[in-house]
Amino acid sequence: MATQDSDHHAVANADGDETAAAGQAYFDKIIAADSRIEPPDWMPDGYRKTLIRQISQHAHSEVIGMQPEGNWIGRAPSLKRKAILMAKVQDEAGHGLYLYSAAETLGIPRDVLNDQLIAGKARYSSIFNYPARSWADMGAIGWLVDGAAICNQVPLCRASFGPYGRAMVRVCKEESFHQRQGFEILLELANGTPAQKQMAQDAVDGLYAPALMMFGPPDSDSAHSSQSMAWNIKRFSNDELRQRFVGMIVEQVKVLGLTLPDDDIRFNEETGKWEYGELDWDEFNEVLAGRGPCNAQRLTRRREAHENGAWVREAATAYAAEKAKREQVA
Ligand code: BYC
Numbered sequence: 001m002a003t004q005d006s007d008h009h010a011v012a013n014a015d016g017d018e019t020a021a022a023g024q025a026y027f028d029k030i031i032a033a034d035s036r037i038e039p040p041d042w043m044p045d046g047y048r049k050t051l052i053r054q055i056s057q058h059a060h061s062e063v064i065g066m067q068p069e070g071n072w073i074g075r076a077p078s079l080k081r082k083a084i085l086m087a088k089v090q091d092e093a094g095h096g097l098y099l100y101s102a103a104e105t106l107g108i109p110r111d112v113l114n115d116q117l118i119a120g121k122a123r124y125s126s127i128f129n130y131p132a133r134s135w136a137d138m139g140a141i142g143w144l145v146d147g148a149a150i151c152n153q154v155p156l157c158r159a160s161f162g163p164y165g166r167a168m169v170r171v172c173k174e175e176s177f178h179q180r181q182g183f184e185i186l187l188e189l190a191n192g193t194p195a196q197k198q199m200a201q202d203a204v205d206g207l208y209a210p211a212l213m214m215f216g217p218p219d220s221d222s223a224h225s226s227q228s229m230a231w232n233i234k235r236f237s238n239d240e241l242r243q244r245f246v247g248m249i250v251e252q253v254k255v256l257g258l259t260l261p262d263d264d265i266r267f268n269e270e271t272g273k274w275e276y277g278e279l280d281w282d283e284f285n286e287v288l289a290g291r292g293p294c295n296a297q298r299l300t301r302r303r304e305a306h307e308n309g310a311w312v313r314e315a316a317t318a319y320a321a322e323k324a325k326r327e328q329v330a
Helices: 006-012 020-032 045-064 066-070 079-104 110-118 135-153 162-190 194-213 225-230 238-256 281-288 295-308 310-329
Strands: 266-268 273-275
Touching: 045 066, 045 079, 045 110, 045 162, 045 225, 045 295, 066 079, 066 135, 066 295, 079 110, 079 162, 110 295, 135 162, 135 194, 135 238, 162 194, 162 238, 194 238, 194 281, 238 273, 295 310
Parallel strands: none
Antiparallel strands: 266 273
């Protein structure tokens, strides 16, 4: 990545009369140099909106994504498993916080984003609208869902907007641990009794297609990809990342001694890409329209959690006011 030059500071610190044309020229130069835009820099409205859209959706996904696994903390099969799962769910909350903070640097307060989420007006990843029915689903979520997230997010570490890229570095490190713990749960079940092995296979069968859909609609239907790639926010298209992910899990599933529920997976020597069976995009669109198996339940739980947390927000506000008053007196 190129280093930022002195023009950066000239424009970043410019007075209000700096023309949009100069800002645009600076922005174009930074993007062309594959360098980074920082919060005080001039940026096109569309770039700011795209980032707010993607980062807030990502933050909401982390927060809603706590629910399927959170539901299993009390039913984890051992103290060790419970401690690991609790740590993972707490990590997801942390990811949400980094991402809301990154969005705030673009001028959108966290409470506004939260209001959008609880009003049911915000998107979050489709995957979290599917149920987690068995302990093996904890394994499949870690292996497939966190695995897909890593595949999608490692390139986002190089996103052109500094706070997003930097947040992704830490998120990806933690997701790697999550992915391995999920794989290990499945490995243990797959090497257990026939019933345990079947439970692991059922979990993989159920979450395989929804995990592939996490990468978004096919490129032909992806409204935002080309502009996001031109701005160096996304580095690869939805289909490129999806086929790359299939190539990863097709090898890993052999170690588990399980199978993927797709007979059409094959490596195309000519294109150098993995191919897979048709996904049910009608189902994806239904989930996005709010009609997936758990959409209503996830939002209800989030609203309840927000209401139950009112006393924490009130206490924090009162504490901050009291602290400010004391500092003024001192
Ligand atoms: N689900 O033009 P496109 C985690 C929407 S959480 C729902 O391709 P884009 C974890 C899309 O928003 C990690 N909506 O969009 C947590 C757009 O709608 P709008 C989650 C989807 O943005 C807890 C429309 O469809 N990761 O790891 O260029 C426990 C057209 O799509 C989905 C992220 O959020 C979907 N799957 O690309 C365990 C990664 N796909 O905005 C694990 C960050 C698409 O026009 N996000 N849509 O109304 C991204 O990389 C990109 O936003 C996407 C979509 C690849 C998801």
